[in-house]
Every structure is written in C-alpha cells, then in structure tokens.
Amino acid sequence: MSAPALDTRPGSGVSLAAFVGDDDTTAKLNNIANFHWPGAVINRGGCHDAGTYLKSAASPDLLVVDLGESENPFEDLQPLAELCDPSTQVIAMGVVNDLALYKQFINAGVADYLVKPLSEEDLETALLAATFSDVTSGEKSTNEPSGKIVVTIGARGGVGASTVALNGAWLLAEEMGHKVALVDLDLQFGTAALSLDLVPSTGMIETLRQPDRMDSLFMQSAVLPKTEHLSVLAAEEDLARQLDLHGEGIGRLVEELRSNFDWVWLDLPRSLCHLHTTVLRDAAHVQVVSDLTLAGMRDTMRIVNLFSNIGGDGEIGVIINHARRNKGMPKGEFTRGVGCQVYAQLPDEPKALQAATVGKPLAQSTAKGKFITELRKVTADIAPTVKEPKRGLFSSRKAK
Numbered sequence: 001m002s003a004p005a006l007d008t009r010p011g012s013g014v015s016l017a018a019f020v021g022d023d024d025t026t027a028k029l030n031n032i033a034n035f036h037w038p039g040a041v042i043n044r045g046g047c048h049d050a051g052t053y054l055k056s057a058a059s060p061d062l063l064v065v066d067l068g069e070s071e072n073p074f075e076d077l078q079p080l081a082e083l084c085d086p087s088t089q090v091i092a093m094g095v096v097n098d099l100a101l102y103k104q105f106i107n108a109g110v111a112d113y114l115v116k117p118l119s120e121e122d123l124e125t126a127l128l129a130a131t132f133s134d135v136t137s138g139e140k141s142t143n144e145p146s147g148k149i150v151v152t153i154g155a156r157g158g159v160g161a162s163t164v165a166l167n168g169a170w171l172l173a174e175e176m177g178h179k180v181a182l183v184d185l186d187l188q189f190g191t192a193a194l195s196l197d198l199v200p201s202t203g204m205i206e207t208l209r210q211p212d213r214m215d216s217l218f219m220q221s222a223v224l225p226k227t228e229h230l231s232v233l234a235a236e237e238d239l240a241r242q243l244d245l246h247g248e249g250i251g252r253l254v255e256e257l258r259s260n261f262d263w264v265w266l267d268l269p270r271s272l273c274h275l276h277t278t279v280l281r282d283a284a285h286v287q288v289v290s291d292l293t294l295a296g297m298r299d300t301m302r303i304v305n306l307f308s309n310i311g312g313d314g315e316i317g318v319i320i321n322h323a324r325r326n327k328g329m330p331k332g333e334f335t336r337g338v339g340c341q342v343y344a345q346l347p348d349e350p351k352a353l354q355a356a357t358v359g360k361p362l363a364q365s366t367a368k369g370k371f372i373t374e375l376r377k378v379t380a381d382i383a384p385t386v387k388e389p390k391r392g393l394f395s396s397r398k399a400k
C-alpha cells in the first residue's frame with residue numbers, strides 16, 4: 001500500500017460502495033478498503049446490483065461498478081446516472097480495452113474506466129485520484145486560471161490563419177469587450193506585431209526556455225498593449241537561431257496569461273503541433289483555417305484527429321478561406337471529408353486586405369466588409385458581448 005491512509009472514518013464524509021464481478025478484484029478492493037475506507041460496502045455483482053443498492057441506500061462518494069459482464073458497457077451504466085447523486089464519483093471497470101469507450105465514459109462524467117485484470121496499486125491510485133478530485137474540486141477551481149484559450153491554426157501555409165487570429169482577437173476585444181491576449185507563436189516569421197504597428201517583444205525565447213524566469217516582471221515587459229482590451233505577445237527572433245520550443249515554457253506562458261486575460265488567442269503555426277498537450281488540449285475553441293484543396297482537407301482532418309486523440313474537449317471546426325485562390329475542390333466534398341463542423345467560409349477580399357493600412361486590422365478599417373461580417377459571426381459564437389470588461393494585471397498599462 002503506497003499512499004498514506006485517507007481519513008475515511010464514519011463522519012469524515014468519504015464513503016465507498018463497490019460492485020465487482022470477480023474474486024481477484026474483490027480481494028484487492030477489500031485490502032484497499034481495509035486501509036482507506038474501513039466502512040466500505042463491497043459486494044459481488046455488477047451494474048444491476050449497484051442500481052438495486054442505490055434505490056435503497058444513500059449515494060456514496062465513490063461508486064465502483066464492474067461492467068465486465070456487460071455486452072454494452074456504456075449503455076448499461078446509463079441508468080445509474082438517474083440514481084446517483086451528481087457528486088458521486090463513479091469508477092467503471094470492465095474487460096473491453098478500447099480508447100473510444102474510455103473517452104465515452106470520461107465525456108459522460110465517469111471519473112475513470114479501468115480495464116481488468118488490475119493490480120492493487122492501479123486500483124488504489126484510481127480510487128484515490130477520484131476521491132481527491134472530488135474532495136479538492138472546490139479548491140482547484142479557485143486556483144485555476146480563468147481565462148479561456150482559442151487556437152487558430154492553418155492547415156496549410158498562407159491560408160490566412162494569422163489574418164483570422166488577428167481580426168478575431170480584435171473583434172472579441174474591441175467590439176465585444178473581453179480582455180484578450182493575442183499570442184503569435186510564430187516567433188521568427190509572425191506578423192501580429194507588424195500588422196498592429198507594435199515593437200516586437202524581446203527575450204521571449206530565453207524565457208520560454210527557462211520558464212522559471214517567467215515572472216510578472218517579464219510578462220509586464222513582454223506583453224504589448226495595443227488597446228485597452230487587446231494586448232499582444234509577438235517576437236521577431238533571429239532567423240539564424242534554432243528555436244527548439246518546448247511545451248513547458250509555452251505552458252507556463254499561457255497559464256500566466258490565462259490568469260490575467262479573459263481570453264488567450266493563440267496563433268499557432270502548424271509546425272508547432274507537437275505542443276498539442278500544452279496548448280491544443282486545453283483550448284475551448286480550435287479554428288483550423290484551410291483553403292479548398294486536397295492537401296488542406298487532409299491536414300484539417302489530421303489536426304481534427306490529433307485534437308480528438310489527445311482528449312481535447314473544446315470545440316473544433318474549420319474556417320474556409322482563400323477559397324478562390326485556386327480552383328480547389330467542391331465545398332461539399334471538402335466538408336464531408338474533414339470530419340468537423342465548418343464555422344464559416346470567408347470571402348476573398350484582396351483589395352480590402354491590401355488596403356488595410358499597417359497598424360489597423362481589417363476589423364477596424366473595413367468593419368462592414370463581408371470578410372469581417374462573416375468572421376464576426378464566428379467570434380460571436382465563441383463568447384457573448386460583455387459591457388464592462390474585466391480588469392487584470394496588464395490593464396493598467398497605457399495602450400501604445
């Protein structure tokens with residue numbers, strides 16, 4: 001037994017009921033319960049028995065249900081949702097080793113799905129993790145940074161991802177009143193600072209490589225305020241440098257920003273997909289920008305698959321842009337192929353985009369144009385307009 005005993009004495013508020021179908025798991029559970037949950041109810045059985053128990057007893061804090069005998073484990077677990085208190089942490093177990101089933105359980109709110117046979121350590125770890133996530137969930141939510149993440153990523157080069165990110169962030173900040181940080185993660189070739197007439201931040205690479213240096217002083221100097229609501233993080237790193245970006249530094253940066261802004265909008269070069277667990281997985285919205293080409297369709301699908309495989313639970317969709325740059329494929333065929341929703345198809349507006357003077361995004365210079373009108377609808381689906389934007393650490397700085 002590796003972990004220290006939990007306080008699960010009567011009255012401590014942590015109770016366990018388990019319905020398990022085999023001797024081996026029952027014996028291991030009994031060992032664990034003797035140590036952590038002396039008052040636990042551990043019965044031989046499965047889903048049906050758990051249902052019968054819940055009809056006559058109070059819902060426990062932790063419920064373990066063995067679905068090893070079930071032909072349709074996910075469907076069979078459903079009736080318990082009606083009988084369980086919402087605060088009960090449910091751990092399902094079974095014999096089907098399938099990622100899709102696991103994700104189905106997790107998305108439905110099950111704390112964990114374990115595949116038998118199980119070692120005592122694995123079982124203990126899962127039970128404690130579920131218990132602690134329940135016990136500490138209140139604390140966690142207050143400590144977690146509250147800002148949400150939007151990621152814009154181009155399925156192909158030059159499809160307009162940075163144009164979408166810049167204008168989307170502008171609309172969310174300036175028209176809808178949210179406090180937004182736009183982060184251009186293309187640290188060598190990015191255009192966010194240039195388009196908004198800002199002097200790029202320096203020292204970003206050093207700090208991203210040594211995340212411990214990412215204190216509020218660095219943030220104050222690196223974050224470039226453009227307007228009262230929109231700030232930008234962008235660099236123009238030396239082209240001769242190899243950047244070697246790692247998840248830890250970017251993760252720290254995003255976390256800092258999330259504590260200070262309502263929204264962190266990341267313009268993510270597709271070559272940085274390896275940062276998926278740090279930036280993609282936690283995104284509330286992922287916009288994949290693509291043209292109507294076969295390569296665009298293939299790479300949109302690959303990004304959508306990556307997002308789903310890493311367990312991203314935000315929304316993902318494609319924005320079609322530059323559709324007329326070359327003939328491409330019919331929209332219907334593209335839409336069927338990509339396997340995700342189409343947020344919008346933006347019109348080609350070369351004149352407006354060319355005319356957009358440096359320092360002014362299209363959302364400001366041609367606010368009534370078709371491109372921005374379409375993008376405005378996409379942005380309005382991300383968050384409702386607020387009247388009084390929240391203020392944070394960086395809001396007191398004067399806009400340039």
Ligand SMILES: Nc1ncnc2c1ncn2[C@@H]1O[C@H](COP(=O)(O)OP(=O)(O)OP(=O)(O)O)[C@@H](O)[C@H]1O
Nearest residue numbers: 154157158159160161162163322347348349350353
């Ligand atoms: N709908 C559009 N109509 C006309 N021009 C557009 C449109 N969308 C983007 N552009 C233009 O296409 C060029 C490339 O756009 P942008 O830099 O946003 O693409 P990107 O996908 O970020 O490129 P990169 O792969 O280099 O990061 C820019 O000059 C931009 O003004």
Ligand SMILES: [Mg+2]
Nearest residue numbers: 161162163186
């Ligand atoms: Mg770009």
